[in-house]
Amino acid sequence: MNLNLIKLQIVELLNKHKKITAVADELGLKQPTVTYHLKNLEQQLGGKLFESRMDKMILTESGRAFLHYAVKINALAAEAERVVKEFSNAGRGTLKIGASYVPATYILPRILSQFGEQHSGVTISLSVKPSPMIKEMLVSHEIDLGILSTESFYLPNLHNQALCEDELVLVFAPSHEFAVLSELSPLVIASANFILHEKESSTRQMTDKWFEQCTLQPKAPILLDSLEAIKQSLLSGKHVSFISKLAVEDEVARGILMMRTIPDYNFHRHIFYSYNRDRHYSPLIGLFIDLLRTIRL
Missing domain, CATH: 3.40.190.10 (Periplasmic binding protein-like II)
Known part of the structure; x- marks a missing residue:
C-alpha cells in the first residue's frame, strides 16, 4: 500500500480547514487532485476517513484514528528534512x-x-x-x-x-481584608471570593487539588483564562487567587499585590x-x- 506523504498531509490539513478548496490552496494543488488523493487513500484503507456535513468535511471515527498517525508521520518527515538542512547550513x-x-x-x-x-x-x-x-x-x-x-x-x-x-502562593491586593490578618487558615481562605484559572492549566488543577484535600469549595469563583487578567482583577481588592510566585514577584516588589504561603499545601510544581x-x-x-x-x- 502506497501511503505517500501528500495523502497524509491532505488528511491533516482537511481536518484543520474542513474544506477541500482550502487544502488545495495551501498545498498549491488543484481541487480535483486533492479529491483524487483522498478517495484513493480511502480505497487503499478500505474505509471512509471523512464525511460531508453542512458543506464541511468532518472526520469519521476511523478517520480520527488514522489522523493520530498521519500527524506523527508528517511531523517526523518535516523533522527529517529540517535535520538534513541543519547539517548543510552550519549555524x-x-x-x-x-x-x-x-x-x-x-x-x-x-x-x-x-x-x-x-x-x-x-x-x-x-x-x-x-x-x-x-x-x-x-x-x-x-x-x-x-x-x-x-x-x-x-x-x-x-x-x-x-x-x-514554581511555587503557588495566595495573592491579593493590599486593600483586601486578608492584608491585616496575621494567620490565614484554609477555611478563611475559602471564604474569600476566588478567581480561578482555566481548567486546562496546571495552576487550576493544583488549586482544585488543594480545595479537595481541605474538603472545601471556592466561593463565588470567577473563571479567567489569562494570568495578566487575573492579576489586574486582583488590584480591586475584592478577590484572591492562587498564582505562580514567579508571575507576581514584580507586582509584590512594587507593593501593588501581596502574597502569602498557602497553608496545608503539600504539592510540588x-x-x-x-x-x-x-x-x-x-x-x-x-x-x-x-x-x-x-x-x-
Missing part, C-alpha cells in the same frame, strides 16, 4: 519550542533574546499552550523542546529535567524542560538547553 536552522504560560511569559523572553544574539541565523518558533498540551505536542513530534510548569510527570518517550521550583527521546537531538536543542541551565531563574 542556521529552526527550533520549535512549546511552553506553558508562566515560563513563556516570565522566563523565556530574556533567554530567547540572549539565544538570538548568540545564534542570529536560527529561527525560533514559540507555541504557548497549557502544560498538558505541551506534553501532547512533544509526544506527537510537533515541537523540539518543551518548557512547562507542572508537577513531576513520566511519559515513556519523554526526557524531562527540573530547572527550578517545577519548571521543566522536556524533549522526545525518539526525536533527533539536534545541536540547536543542546545549545538552548545549555543556555537554560546557565541563567539563574
Whole structure:
C-alpha cells in the first residue's frame, strides 16, 4: 500500500480547514487532485476517513484514528528534512519550542533574546499552550523542546529535567481584608471570593487539588483564562487567587499585590524542560538547553 506523504498531509490539513478548496490552496494543488488523493487513500484503507456535513468535511471515527498517525508521520518527515538542512547550513536552522504560560511569559523572553544574539541565523518558533498540551505536542513530534510548569510527570518517550521550583502562593491586593490578618487558615481562605484559572492549566488543577484535600469549595469563583487578567482583577481588592510566585514577584516588589504561603499545601510544581527521546537531538536543542541551565531563574 502506497501511503505517500501528500495523502497524509491532505488528511491533516482537511481536518484543520474542513474544506477541500482550502487544502488545495495551501498545498498549491488543484481541487480535483486533492479529491483524487483522498478517495484513493480511502480505497487503499478500505474505509471512509471523512464525511460531508453542512458543506464541511468532518472526520469519521476511523478517520480520527488514522489522523493520530498521519500527524506523527508528517511531523517526523518535516523533522527529517529540517535535520538534513541543519547539517548543510552550519549555524542556521529552526527550533520549535512549546511552553506553558508562566515560563513563556516570565522566563523565556530574556533567554530567547540572549539565544538570538548568540545564534542570529536560527529561527525560533514559540507555541504557548497549557502544560498538558505541551506534553501532547512533544509526544506527537510537533515541537523540539518543551518548557512547562507542572508537577513531576513520566511519559515513556519523554526526557524531562527540573530547572527550578514554581511555587503557588495566595495573592491579593493590599486593600483586601486578608492584608491585616496575621494567620490565614484554609477555611478563611475559602471564604474569600476566588478567581480561578482555566481548567486546562496546571495552576487550576493544583488549586482544585488543594480545595479537595481541605474538603472545601471556592466561593463565588470567577473563571479567567489569562494570568495578566487575573492579576489586574486582583488590584480591586475584592478577590484572591492562587498564582505562580514567579508571575507576581514584580507586582509584590512594587507593593501593588501581596502574597502569602498557602497553608496545608503539600504539592510540588517545577519548571521543566522536556524533549522526545525518539526525536533527533539536534545541536540547536543542546545549545538552548545549555543556555537554560546557565541563567539563574
